[in-house]
Amino acid sequence: MHVVITGAGRGIGRTLADRFRARGDTLTGTARDGSEQVVLDVADPSQHADMAAQLEGQPVDLLICNAGVYLDKGQGIEGYPAEMWAQSFAINVTGVFLTVQALLPNLRAARGKVAILSSQMASHSRAPGGSYIYRASKAAALNLGRNLATDLRADGIAVGIYHPGWVKTDMGGPDAEITSDQATEGLIEQFDALSLDNTGCFETWDGRPHAY
Ligand SMILES: NC(=O)c1ccc[n+]([C@@H]2O[C@H](COP(=O)([O-])OP(=O)(O)OC[C@H]3O[C@@H](n4cnc5c(N)ncnc54)[C@H](OP(=O)(O)O)[C@@H]3O)[C@@H](O)[C@H]2O)c1
Structure with a gap:
């Protein structure tokens, strides 16, 4: 199985890459700094074109859109500058779309799958306040994934959207609930179970349906 992971240099993406490599899958990682096979800043359309050419x-059996940022952590209501909105959406939303679009021929060739790492913070029903930019961007990524699931069904491509848990990474911080090892063990089970039967699902790392 050929797996492509964006943001594979650290955090959840790095642990996912290690696990797929350990189980013998062919893994193409992307990173901004050249530490993985493909150089990709997901906010840069020209780098998507370069990836597509490379x-x-x-054929790609599984594309994991993992790269993401949480730039507004700790912002007060007077904060949330416009540039922070633009940069966050360019990475967390547009970046996901451009990645899927760039690798569509590869996904079509394999009748592959797409896994999008969104968040419980995408949920509308769970709204504790704050982190408006991150929440809105992850909600948009969830919406994007569900609509891609509809359109890509005809190509045999399933799309799943996932909450990886609150994970001890640079983003999740040291007080998070689970390790990247725990999160990725569960996530890979969910990715393996993704098919056209459950395409468009929004699930937690441990396989529970997430509230929208
Ligand atoms: N940790 C959590 O508790 C948690 C909870 C819910 C959802 N998530 C989601 O899970 C995913 C992974 O999170 P994480 O905890 O592993 O975060 P992390 O430790 O902060 O790592 C983020 C990854 O995204 C990459 N990235 C950031 N901006 C990028 C860009 N413009 N182009 C390409 N790659 C970029 C980073 O690469 P660089 O090294 O180049 O910066 C890094 O590999 C994210 O989508 C996040 O929103 C995480």
Whole structure:
């Protein structure tokens, strides 16, 4: 199985990459700094074109859109500058779309799957306040994933959207509830179970349906 993971240099993406490599899958990681096979800043359309050229002709069985930022952590109501909104959406939303679009021929060739790492903070029903930018961007990524699921069904491509848990990474911080090892063990089970039967699902790392 050929797996592509964006943001594979650290955090959840790094642990996912290690696990897929350990189980013998072919793994193409992307990172901004050249530490993985593909150099990709997901906010840069020209780098998506370069990735598409580099991977041309290589079917992709599973694309994991993992790269993301949480720039407004701790912002007060007077904060949330416009540039922070723009940068966050460019990475967390547009970046996901551009990645799927760039690798569509590869996904079509394999009748592959797409896994989008959103968050419980995408939920409308769970609204504790704050982190408006991150919440809105992850909600948009969830919406994008569900609509891609509808459109890509005809190509045999399933799309799942996931909350990875509150994970001890640079983003999640040291007080988070689970380790990246725990999160990724569960996530990979959910990715393996993703099919056209449950395409469009919004699930937690441990396989529970998430409230919208
Ligand atoms: N940790 C949690 O508790 C938690 C909870 C819910 C959802 N999530 C989601 O899970 C995913 C992974 O989170 P994490 O905890 O592993 O975060 P992390 O430790 O902060 O790592 C983020 C990853 O995204 C990459 N990235 C950031 N901006 C990028 C860009 N413009 N282009 C390409 N790559 C970029 C980073 O690469 P660089 O090294 O180049 O910066 C890094 O590999 C994110 O989508 C996050 O929103 C995490």
